[in-house]
Amino acid sequence: MILLFVSLFTFSANSNAKSITLGWAAWDPANALQELTKEFTAETGIDVNFEFVPWPNFADRMLNELNNKGKTFDLLIGDSQWIGAGAVYGHYVKLNDFFDKEGISMNDFSPATVYAYSTWPKGSENYYALPAMGDALAWAYRKDWFDRPELKSEFKKKHGYDLGVPASWDQLYDMCTFFQGREIDGQKRYGAAINTERGSEGITMGVTAAMYAWGMEYENPNKPYDMEGYFNSPQAVEAVEFYRKLYEDCAPPGHSDAYMVANLDAYKSGQVAFQMNWYAFWPGVSKEDSDGRVSGFFANPKQNVAAATLGGQGISVVKYSDKQDLALEYIKWFARPDVQQKWWDLGGYSCHNDVLNSPSFPTSTVYAQGFLDSMGIVKDFWQEPTFVELMLPMQEAIHDYVVNGKGTAKGALDKIIEEWVEVFEADGKL
Amino acid sequence: MNVKKKFKGLSDKAVAWLFIGPSVFLLLAINIYPLIYAIRMSFTNFYANKIGREPQFVGLKNYIKVLNKEAIWEKMQVTANFMFWTLLIQAVIGLGLALLLNRKFKGNELLTTLIVLPMMLSPAVVGVFWTYLYNPQVGLFNYVVNFFYDFGSFDMIGSSELAPWSIVIVDTWMWTPFTMLICLAGLRSVPNYLYEAAEVDRASKWQQFIYITLPSVLPFLLLALLFRGIENFKMFDMVVELTSGGPGSATELASINLKREAFEKWKTGYSSAFAVILFVTIFGFGNVYVKVMNKIKER
Numbered sequence: 065m066i067l068l069f070v071s072l073f074t075f076s077a078n079s080n081a082k083s084i085t086l087g088w089a090a091w092d093p094a095n096a097l098q099e100l101t102k103e104f105t106a107e108t109g110i111d112v113n114f115e116f117v118p119w120p121n122f123a124d125r126m127l128n129e130l131n132n133k134g135k136t137f138d139l140l141i142g143d144s145q146w147i148g149a150g151a152v153y154g155h156y157v158k159l160n161d162f163f164d165k166e167g168i169s170m171n172d173f174s175p176a177t178v179y180a181y182s183t184w185p186k187g188s189e190n191y192y193a194l195p196a197m198g199d200a201l202a203w204a205y206r207k208d209w210f211d212r213p214e215l216k217s218e219f220k221k222k223h224g225y226d227l228g229v230p231a232s233w234d235q236l237y238d239m240c241t242f243f244q245g246r247e248i249d250g251q252k253r254y255g256a257a258i259n260t261e262r263g264s265e266g267i268t269m270g271v272t273a274a275m276y277a278w279g280m281e282y283e284n285p286n287k288p289y290d291m292e293g294y295f296n297s298p299q300a301v302e303a304v305e306f307y308r309k310l311y312e313d314c315a316p317p318g319h320s321d322a323y324m325v326a327n328l329d330a331y332k333s334g335q336v337a338f339q340m341n342w343y344a345f346w347p348g349v350s351k352e353d354s355d356g357r358v359s360g361f362f363a364n365p366k367q368n369v370a371a372a373t374l375g376g377q378g379i380s381v382v383k384y385s386d387k388q389d390l391a392l393e394y395i396k397w398f399a400r401p402d403v404q405q406k407w408w409d410l411g412g413y414s415c416h417n418d419v420l421n422s423p424s425f426p427t428s429t430v431y432a433q434g435f436l437d438s439m440g441i442v443k444d445f446w447q448e449p450t451f452v453e454l455m456l457p458m459q460e461a462i463h464d465y466v467v468n469g470k471g472t473a474k475g476a477l478d479k480i481i482e483e484w485v486e487v488f489e490a491d492g493k494l
Numbered sequence: 495m496n497v498k499k500k501f502k503g504l505s506d507k508a509v510a511w512l513f514i515g516p517s518v519f520l521l522l523a524i525n526i527y528p529l530i531y532a533i534r535m536s537f538t539n540f541y542a543n544k545i546g547r548e549p550q551f552v553g554l555k556n557y558i559k560v561l562n563k564e565a566i567w568e569k570m571q572v573t574a575n576f577m578f579w580t581l582l583i584q585a586v587i588g589l590g591l592a593l594l595l596n597r598k599f600k601g602n603e604l605l606t607t608l609i610v611l612p613m614m615l616s617p618a619v620v621g622v623f624w625t626y627l628y629n630p631q632v633g634l635f636n637y638v639v640n641f642f643y644d645f646g647s648f649d650m651i652g653s654s655e656l657a658p659w660s661i662v663i664v665d666t667w668m669w670t671p672f673t674m675l676i677c678l679a680g681l682r683s684v685p686n687y688l689y690e691a692a693e694v695d696r697a698s699k700w701q702q703f704i705y706i707t708l709p710s711v712l713p714f715l716l717l718a719l720l721f722r723g724i725e726n727f728k729m730f731d732m733v734v735e736l737t738s739g740g741p742g743s744a745t746e747l748a749s750i751n752l753k754r755e756a757f758e759k760w761k762t763g764y765s766s767a768f769a770v771i772l773f774v775t776i777f778g779f780g781n782v783y784v785k786v787m788n789k790i791k792e793r
Contacts, residue, residue, distance in 0.1 A: 124758070131543045131760075153545050262740035317630035320652025320741055335631075453759040464742025468654045490541070490761075 083111035084390045087126060087137040088377075090116035091324070092348045093197055096410040097141075103406070104397050110390050119324060120264055123452065130155040130382070138385040139394060141196050141377045144180045149449040150380060151184035156192040157381040162392055163191060168399045174198065176439050177415035181378030186447060193378025194395050195415035197344070200364070200438035201273045201373035202431070203236075204331060204349055205229070205338045207360035209248060229362045233277055233306060236338070236365050240314035243337035255314025256338035257330035258307075259323055262463045265455055266323035268445065269373050270340060271307045271462050273364050276371035276443045278303035289488050296477035299368060304473035308466045320467050342375045343438070346431040347411035361431040363438040374442035376413065415439075450487050457483035529773070536766035543760040556767035565743070566751070566768070572658065573748045577726050579662045580669070581719050587666065588673025589715060593707075595674070596681040606678075610671040617668070621735025624664045625651065628736075651737050654744040661733050661745050665726065673718040680714030681707065709793070716787045720780070727776050748772060 086101075088094045094116045101112045115137070117125045123143065129136055130150070142150060150156035159182075163170070170178045170191060177195035184192055209215060210227050219227035223238050230236040240255030247253070259270025272280075280300035284290035294300075311319075316335045319326070324341060331339035331349070346361055353359045364372035379398065381391045397403060404416035408428075413435065419425060426433040446454045458480050465476040488494040504512070536556055540549035560566055595606055612620070627635045628650040639645060650660040684706065692702045730749045733739065739746030752772065756765035 127543075128757075131545075149543075153543070261738070262742075263734070263738035317647050318628075318633075318649050318652060320649060321738055453761075456754055456758055460743055460746075463740050467652060467740065468742030468744055470654065470742055487759075490539070 082109055082390070083113060084138040084385075084387050084394060085113045085115060085136060086139040086141070086394075087115045087117065087129075088141040089122045090118045091344060093344050093412050096347075096407070096412045100403070100407055100410055100412065103403070104394060107397070108393060110393065112394065123264060127452065130384075133384045135382075135384050135386060137382050138387045138391040139379055140382050141379050142193070143377055144374060144444055145447050145451040145455075147181065147184050147192055147378065148447045148451065151190065151192045152449040154383055155380075157383050157388060157392075159191045159194065159381070159395070160189070162395075166396050166399075168194070168396070172399075172401075172417050174415045174417060174420055174439055176374075176442055177376065177378075180374055180442065180444050180447075181376060181415070184447070193380040194399055195376075196379040196398070197377050198413040198415040198435070198439055199342050199344050199375030199377075200435070200442050201269060201340060201375060202343055202346070202364060202434055202438055203338055203340055203362050204346065205239075205360050205362070206331075206334075206336075206358065207356075208358045209243070209253075209337060210360070211357075215242075229360065230365050232365050233274060233367045237306070237310060237314070240310065240338060244314050251334065253334070254316035254330075254336045256310065256340065257319060257322060257327040257336045258310060258315060258340045259327065260311060260315070260320055260463070260467055261323035261326075262321050262459060262467075264323070265445075265459065266321075267462050267466065268455060268458045269323075269375070271304060271466065272443070272445065273340065273373045274303040274307045274310075274367070275300050276373060277364060277367040277369060278306075279368040279371075282446065289493050291481045291484060295481055295484075296474060300477060301473045303367070304462065304465065304476065308469075308473070311466050312469075343413060343431060343435050344375070347429070350430060356430055359430075361434050363434045363441070370441045371443050372438045372441050374444040376415075448488075448491070448493075450491050453487045454484055532766040532769055535763055536770050538763045540763040540766075541760050542762040549763065552763065556764045557771070559764060560768045560771055566748075568743065569746055569748045569751045572744070572746060573727065575658060576661060576665075576729070576745075576747060577723060579659075580665045580726055581723055583662070583666050584670045584673045584722060585715060585719055587670045588718065589677050589711070591670065591674040592677035592681055592711070595678055610675065612668045613671045615668070617732035618735050620664060620668055621732040624660075624736055628660060652741055654741050657737055657741055657744045661736060664732060664736060665729070668732070669722060669725075673715070673722065676714050676718035677711055680711040684710040713787060713791045716783075716790065720783055720787070723783070724776065724780065727772075 086097075088097070094114065098114055101114075105111055123146075126137075126140060126142060127146070127149070128134075130140075130153070140156075142156075147156075151158070162168075170182065170189075173182075173195045177198050178191075179187060181195045182191045182193045184190055216227050219239070219242055222242070225235070227239065227242070230239055236256075242255075243253050244255040245252060259266040261267055278299040280297060280303060281294045282291060283294055316330055319330065322330070324345065327339045327341050328345055328349070330336050331341075332352075349359050350356075350361075379395060381388055381395065385391055398407075399416075401416055401418040404414040404419050408414040408419050414420070420436065420439075426436060445451065448454060461476040461479045461483075464470045465473055485494060535549070537551055537553060538549035539552050539555075541547065591609060595602060595609075624635075627633045630636055630647050630649045630652075635650065636648065639648075648656065650656045688706050688710075689702060692706060697705070728749045729747055730753065733745055733747055734750060737745045739750045748768075749772075752765055752768055755761050755768060759765075
C-alpha cells in the first residue's frame with residue numbers, strides 16, 4: 065500500500081515537473097497549435113497544458129496575470145501591443161542569449177513580424193518573443209454573388225467598372241452600397257460586416273484599417289509623441305468620416321458592437337457581401353468552401369497608400385514561471401523550419417522565411433498571396449507599455465462618433481490626442 | 495460539557511465579543527482596511543501596473559481632476575437617469591403586481607413563481623440573452639413591439655436614444671419582482687380589521703388604498719427602493735454584457751467607467767479618488783434616505 069502511494073506520488077510529481085502551460089486566445093489557430101504541439105510532447109515527453117481565453121477577456125485576464133506576477137502560464141502568446149509592457153515591466157524573459165545559444169536567428173523570420181512581435185524598444189535587437197502567428201486585418205467577400213452575370217452587368221452599368229476585388233476604399237463603398245438592402249435568393253442582404261466593438265479593441269482595429277490607408281501617422285517621425293497634425297491630420301479625419309459612412313450605409317442592422325465572431329457570423333449566415341476580419345479566420349471560412357466558389361479574400365484596399373492593420377502575436381516566456389527551461393525548449397522546437405511548415409499546413413500563420421519564401425506558398429491557399437501582400441504593408445497601434453490606457457480613449461471616442469453619431473471626426477481625434485498626451489505625461493514620455 | 499464549563503468562566507461581555515469578533519474582523523479586513531487604503535491611494539499618483547514606481551503624494555489633485563472632468567459628469571448623468579427611471583418604473587409596476595397577487599385567485603402561487611424567475615438569473619446571462627432579444631433582425635423584442643405598432647427596423651442597443659432605455663427595460667424586467675415581493679410582504683402585514691373598520695365607515699376602495707394600504711406599504715416600498723438604488727448605483731455586469739457602455743458612452747455608468755479607469759487604465763490613484771467620491775455620494779444619499787424612511791415609519 066505504502067509502495068503504491070509512493071509510486072503514485074512519484075508519478076504525479078514527475079508528470080508535473082514535465083509539463084508547461086501555454087496561454088492564448090480561444091480561437092481557431094489555438095486549436096491548430098494544440099494539434100501541432102502533440103508532436104512536441106511526443107518528441108520531448110513534456111506535456112503542454114493550454115488555457116485559451118475568449119477574446120473579449122483575453123487582454124484583461126492575461127495582463128492581470130502578468131501584473132500580479134502570476135505563475136499560471138509558462139508561455140504566453142500575447143498581442144503585439146503588449147511587448148512594450150512585457151519588456152519594460154519585466155514580465156517577459158529577454159531571449160537574446162537563448163537565441164544565440166540555440167542558433168535561432170531573427171533573420172530567418174519576416175522582418176515586419178520580428179519588428180512587431182519581438183522587439184522592444186521597437187526596431188532594436190532586444191527580443192522578448194519569437195514571432196508565432198502572423199496576422200493582419202483583411203477582407204472576405206461573397207465571390208458567388210460577385211460572379212452572377214446579372215449583378216455584374218448591373219454594377220458595371222451603375223459604376224462604370226467591374227464588380228470584383230475593390231482596388232480602393234471608394235470602390236469598396238460602391239460595392240457595399242450596391243449590395244445593401246438587395247434581395248438575393250429571396251433574402252435581404254447587406255454590404256459589410258465591419259468592426260464596431262466598443263469594449264476591447266474592435267472599433268479601433270477597424271477604423272485604423274481605413275486611417276492607415278488614408279496615410280495617417282500616429283506621431284511626427286522626427287519628434288516622438290508629437291501627435292498634433294499627424295494623428296488628426298485632414299487625411300485621418302477623412303478616413304474616420306469614411307468609416308462612419310461605411311457603418312451607416314453598409315452595415316447590417318444591429319451591427320453596432322461587433323468584432324471577430326459577430327463579423328464571421330454575419331458573413332457565414334449570408335447577411336453580408338463583405339466581412340472585415342483577421343487572416344486567422346480565413347482557414348475556417350475556406351474549409352467550408354472546398355471548391356472555392358463562395359468566398360474570395362483580399363488584402364486591405366489602398367486609398368492614398370497601401371497599408372493594413374497588424375494583428376498577430378509572438379510567443380514569450382513568462383518571467384515568473386518556475387519552468388522557464390521547459391518553456392524555452394518549446395520555443396526552440398517551435399522555431400524549427402519543419403515545425404513552422406506544419407504550423408502553416410494546420411492553419412497557423414507562420415512568420416518563418418522558409419515557409420513564406422517557398423515558391424509554392426502564394427498558391428498554397430486562396431488567401432496566402434493576400435497574407436504575403438498584407439504582411440508587407442502592416443502598421444500597428446502604439447506598442448507602448450501603456451497601450452491599454454491608449455486604446456481605451458480611442459475606443460470610446462471613435463465609437464461615440466461612428467456608432468453613436470456624436471460630434472465630429474476631428475473632435476473625436478482631438479479628444480483622443482488630449483487623452484494620449486495625459487497618458488504619455490504620466491508615463492514620463494512628455 | 496467541557497465547552498459549557500469553559501464558557502461559564504467568561505463574562506457576558508467576553509461572550510458577546512466572541513460572537514461578534516469574527517464579523518468585526520472580517521468587516522475590518524474586507525471593508526474598512528480597503529476603504530482606508532483607497533482613501534490613502536486617492537492622494538497619490540499611484541499606478542498599480544507600474545512596478546517599482548513609488549507613488550508620490552499629490553494632495554487633492556486627483557479629486558480636482560475627477561470633479562473637473564466633463565466626461566465624469568456625463569457618466570454621473572447617465573447613472574442618475576438610469577437610477578431614476580428604473581426606480582420609478584419598478585416602484586409603480588412592483589406595487590401594482592403586489593396588489594394583484596395579494597388577491598386570492600386560482601394560479602396565484604404559480605404566477606408569483608413565474609414573476610420572480612428573472613431575479614434568480616445571473617445578471618451577466620441576462621445581459622447576453624437580451625442582446626439577442628434586442629437584435630433588430632431576429633430579436634423577439636422588435637417583433638413584439640412591431641406587432642402592436644409598426645415602427646419598422648430599430649436598433650435598441652446601437653442607437654444612442656434607445657440604448658439608455660434598453661438597460662432600463664432589462665433592469666426593470668429583472669428586478670421588479672424584488673420590489674413586488676417586498677411590497678407583498680408589506681401588504682400581507684396589514685391587519686384585516688383596518689379594512690373592516692373602513693368598510694363600516696363606508697370608505698370607498700380608493701380611500702382604503704390611499705389611507706390604509708399605501709401608508710402601510712410605503713415603508714416596505716421605500717426599503718425595496720433603497721436596496722435597488724444602491725444596487726443600481728453600482729450596476730456593472732448586466733450593462734457591460736448588454737451594451738459595453740455604448741454606443742460611445744451612452745450607457746457607460748459611473749461604475750463601468752470606474753472599472754475601466756482602475757483596472758484597464760490602471761490609474762489607481764485617480765480611480766481611488768473617484769471611488770471615494772462615489773462612496774461619499776451613495777453614503778450621503780443613503781443616510782438622508784434612511785432618515786426620511788424612518789420619519790415616514792414613525793407617522
